[in-house]
Amino acid sequence: MPLDILTIGEALVEVMRADIDQPLNRPGPFIGPYPSGAPFIFAAQAARLGLKTAAIGSVGADAFGDCLLQQLEADGIARDGVRRLPGQTTGVAFVAYNADGSRNFVFSLGAGGHIRSDMLLPEFFDHLRCFHIMGSTLSMSAEVFDVCLEALRLALDAGSLISFDPNLRPELLSPAQARDAFQPFIAAADIFLPTAEELLLLTGAAAEDEAISTLMARRPERIIVATRGAQGCTVYSAAGRADAPGFAINEVDPTGAGDCFDAAFVSARLEGLPIAEAARLANACGALAVTAKGPMAGAKSRAEVERFLQSQR
Secondary structure, eight states, rough: OOSSSSEEEEEEEEEESSTTTTTTTOOOOOOEEEEOOOOHHHHHHHTTTTEEEEEEEEEEESHHHHEEEEEHHHHHHHTTEEEEEOOOEEEEEEEEOOTSSSSEEEEEEEEOOOOOOOGGGGGHHHTTOEEEEEEEHHHSOHHHHHHHHHHHHHHHTTTTTTEEEEOOTTTSSOHHHHHTHHHHHHOSSSSEBBBBHHHHHHTOOOHHHHHHHHHHOOOHOEEEEEEOGGGEEEETTTTEEEEEEEOOOOOOOOTHHHOOOOOOOOEEEETOOOHHHHHHHHHHHHHHHSSSSSSSTTTOOOHHHHHHHHTTO
């Protein structure tokens, strides 16, 4: 049976400080590991919404790799594209949370940074409905970037929809560098999912309307979703502009909110939902994502999201 959604990128686990304002440069308690990695959070949310999903990436032959693989199995995500690399350690992110809402990270990509073209299994692209790619993956290395370009070509040849979230990581790639490097993916994107800030940074536009005009002139049929965190999102399409407000929620852990938003919007469009309904579903999944400790813990099933939406009417 063909895949609904395929994604690719950094596989890792997250280990976090137990409390607020515990810096990473001093001894203190941690909790975790939690399965993580932006593409894998995306895959988890898509699978929990009921879509047939696969992810491509690498883990080490270690306990942290077991942690992530067990989660993929529990969610029914195809594991054929995930390699276990002997002699490599699974990627890990250490995270500290600050009282002002900011976070500090120490990353070690380990095996997660090793993605090769022979991992692009032909069966993944056979009648694939949507290929989702993130800028964080493109920013890892020149080798990974080239593999992602090849994956993009295979997806386009298969007639897949292309979904792209720039997920800009300035510590890996400056906005100016990303503006050039991301162009093939922005140009190919049927669904483009930048933050409002990324929209300006990646187009060089002075205002959002200017950025949208430029992008839509090149591909009038595309959908652009400018995300605004807790404030919701704005969707631009051939039908015009639609604003979708966010939801008030008690934030526990913000990691993964954008990935869950992306998965919900893409899933809704694959199901044929109207843009307004897709945006509302995506805002709900993004909000729910922050309600539990752990990057994937807040990704809810379709039934849970629908109950939440009913409670908000």
